[in-house]
Amino acid sequence: xxxxxxxxPIALLGGILGLDVVSFPQAMISRPLVASTLAxxxxxxxxxxxxxxxxxxxxxLETLPFGASRYPEWGSxxxxxxxxxxxxxSHPAGAMTLATLSALATTWIxxxxxxxxxxxxxxxAGHRRDALEAGARGSVVSLQxxxxxxxxxxxxxxxxxxxxxxxxxxxxxxxxWSVDARVSRCFVVGLAASVAGGAAWKLFHxxxxxxxxxxxxxxxxxxxxxxx
Amino acid sequence: MTAAALLTRQAPExxxxxxxAMFVRLLAIQGSWNxxxxxxxxxxxCIEPALRLLPGGIHTPAFxxxxxxxxxxxxxxxxxxxxxxxxxxxxxxxxxSPERIERFRTALCGPLGSVxxxxxxxxxxxxxxxxxLALFGLGARTLSVVGFxxxxxxxxxxxxxxxxxxxxxxxxLRVASALGNPVLRRGPQQIGRLxxxxxxxxxxxxxxxxIGPGRNLIGILLVAxxxxxxxxxxxxxxxxxxxxxxxxxxxxxxxxxxR
Numbered sequence: 001x002x003x004x005x006x007x008x009p010i011a012l013l014g015g016i017l018g019l020d021v022v023s024f025p026q027a028m029i030s031r032p033l034v035a036s037t038l039a040x041x042x043x044x045x046x047x048x049x050x051x052x053x054x055x056x057x058x059x060x061l062e063t064l065p066f067g068a069s070r071y072p073e074w075g076s077x078x079x080x081x082x083x084x085x086x087x088x089x090s091h092p093a094g095a096m097t098l099a100t101l102s103a104l105a106t107t108w109i110x111x112x113x114x115x116x117x118x119x120x121x122x123x124x125a126g127h128r129r130d131a132l133e134a135g136a137r138g139s140v141v142s143l144q145x146x147x148x149x150x151x152x153x154x155x156x157x158x159x160x161x162x163x164x165x166x167x168x169x170x171x172x173x174x175x176x177w178s179v180d181a182r183v184s185r186c187f188v189v190g191l192a193a194s195v196a197g198g199a200a201w202k203l204f205h206x207x208x209x210x211x212x213x214x215x216x217x218x219x220x221x222x223x224x225x226x227x228x
Numbered sequence: 229m230t231a232a233a234l235l236t237r238q239a240p241e242x243x244x245x246x247x248x249a250m251f252v253r254l255l256a257i258q259g260s261w262n263x264x265x266x267x268x269x270x271x272x273x274c275i276e277p278a279l280r281l282l283p284g285g286i287h288t289p290a291f292x293x294x295x296x297x298x299x300x301x302x303x304x305x306x307x308x309x310x311x312x313x314x315x316x317x318x319x320x321x322x323x324x325s326p327e328r329i330e331r332f333r334t335a336l337c338g339p340l341g342s343v344x345x346x347x348x349x350x351x352x353x354x355x356x357x358x359x360x361l362a363l364f365g366l367g368a369r370t371l372s373v374v375g376f377x378x379x380x381x382x383x384x385x386x387x388x389x390x391x392x393x394x395x396x397x398x399x400x401l402r403v404a405s406a407l408g409n410p411v412l413r414r415g416p417q418q419i420g421r422l423x424x425x426x427x428x429x430x431x432x433x434x435x436x437x438x439i440g441p442g443r444n445l446i447g448i449l450l451v452a453x454x455x456x457x458x459x460x461x462x463x464x465x466x467x468x469x470x471x472x473x474x475x476x477x478x479x480x481x482x483x484x485x486x487r
C-alpha cells in the first residue's frame with residue numbers, strides 16, 4: 001500500500017517537471033532521460049531511473065513540441081514510469097515493460113490534460129478581455145501566473161493519481177509475469193529503438209548527406225558495441 | 229563604420245535590471261499559452277518591464293495602449309520569441325506608430341516560428357538527446373549522462389534567448405536582417421547531420437546497455453529494430469510510434485500475465 005506521505009515528493013517532482021514541458025522554463029528537465037532519473041533518485045535508485053529514462057527517451061524522440069501541435073506530456077509521465085521501475089530495484093521480469101507502459105499511458109493522458117489547460121487559459125483570458133484590451137498590467141501578469149500555477153497543479157495531480165493507480169497494478173502484474181526477463185526487456189527496447197529509428201528518419205531524411213552520417217555513426221556504434 | 233555597428237551604437241541603453249527582468253520573464257513566455265492568442269499574453273508579460281520606461285511610467289495612456297497592443301495574438305518559437313520581445317520593446321520605446329508595430333508583429337510570426345522549430349526542436353534537442361544516449365551507451369555514470377544533456381542543451385537554449393533579446397533590442401524594427409545570421413540559416417542542416425551521426429552511434433550502444441549482460445540476442449534485436457523502424461516510417465502520417473508502442477506493450481503485458 002502506498003503511503004500518502006511518500007506521494008508528496010513524487011507529486012512535487014511531477015508538478016515541476018510538468019511545468020517545464022511548456023510553461024516554465026522549458027530547460028528540458030522534463031525529458032525522460034532527466035525526469036525518470038530524478039524520479040529514480042527520489043526512490044534511492046537513480047541508476048534504475050536512468051535505465052528506464054533511456055528507453056523512454058528513445059520513444060520521446062518522435063514527439064517533439066512543435067508549435068501548436070498536440071503532443072504527449074513526458075515530464076509527469078517519466079516521473080511515474082521512473083518511480084515504478086525504481087521501486088523494483090532487482091528489475092524482475094516485466095518491471096521495465098510495465099513501467100514503460102505506465103509512462104506511455106500517463107503521457108497520453110498528460111497530453112490530453114495539456115489541451116484542456118490551454119482551453120482553460122483561453123477561458124480565463126476571455127474573462128479578462130476588457131482589462132487586457134485596456135492594457136491593464138495586473139491582468140496580463142495574473143493571467144500568466146494563473147496559467148503557470150494551473151500547469152503545476154495539473155502535473156502534480158496527474159503524477160500522483162497515475163502513480164497511486166499504476167504502481168500497485170504494476171506490482172500485481174509483476175507477480176503474475178510469465179515471459180522471460182530478458183525477452184521482456186528486449187521487447188521494450190526493440191520497440192523503443194524502432195520508434196527512435198523512425199523518428200530519426202522523419203527528422204533528418206531531408207537533410208543533405210544525413211543518411212551517410214547515419215550509416216557512418218551506425219558503423220561506429222556497432223564497432224564500439226562489439227568492442228565492449 | 230558598418231550599418232550593423234551604426235545600429236548598435238544608436239541603440240539606447242536598456243537598464244540591466246530591466247534586461248534581467250525581461251530575460252527571466254522570457255522563460256515563462258508560454259505560461260498562459262492558449263488556442264486563441266497563443267503566445268500573445270506572454271509577449272505583453274515579457275515586454276512590460278521595458279514599457280515601464282515610457283515617459284510617465286505605468287499610469288499613462290501610452291503605457292496601457294502599448295501593453296494592450298503587445299498582448300494580442302502572437303505566434304513564434306518560444307526561444308526565438310526573444311527576438312520579437314527585444315525588437316518590440318525597442319519599437320515601443322522609440323515611439324514607432326501603432327500601425328507600423330502591428331505590421332511588424334504580423335510579419336515576424338512566421339519566420340520566428342519556422343526557424344526556431346528547425347533549429348531547436350528538429351535539430352538541437354534531438355542532437356543533445358542522442359549524444360547523451362550515446363554517452364549512456366558507452367557506460368557513463370548517471371550524473372555524467374544527465375549533466376551532459378542538461379548543460380549541452382541549455383548552453384544552446386540560454387545563448388539563443390540572450391542573443392535574441394539583445395539582437396531584437398539592438399536592431400528594433402530592422403531585426404529581419406539579423407535573422408540571416410549563419411547559425412539560423414545553416415545551423416539546422418549542420419546540426420541535422422551531427423544528429424544523424426549521433427543516432428547511428430546511440431541506438432546500438434543504448435540497446436546494448438539497457439539489455440545488459442548476456443547480449444547474445446543483440447544481433448537478432450538489431451535486425452528487428454531495423455524492420456520495426458521501417459514499418460514506423462511506412463506508417464508515417466497514419467499512426468504514431470508511441471501510440472503503436474502503447475498498444476503492443478499492452479498486448480504483450482496481457483499475454484504475459486494471463487497465459
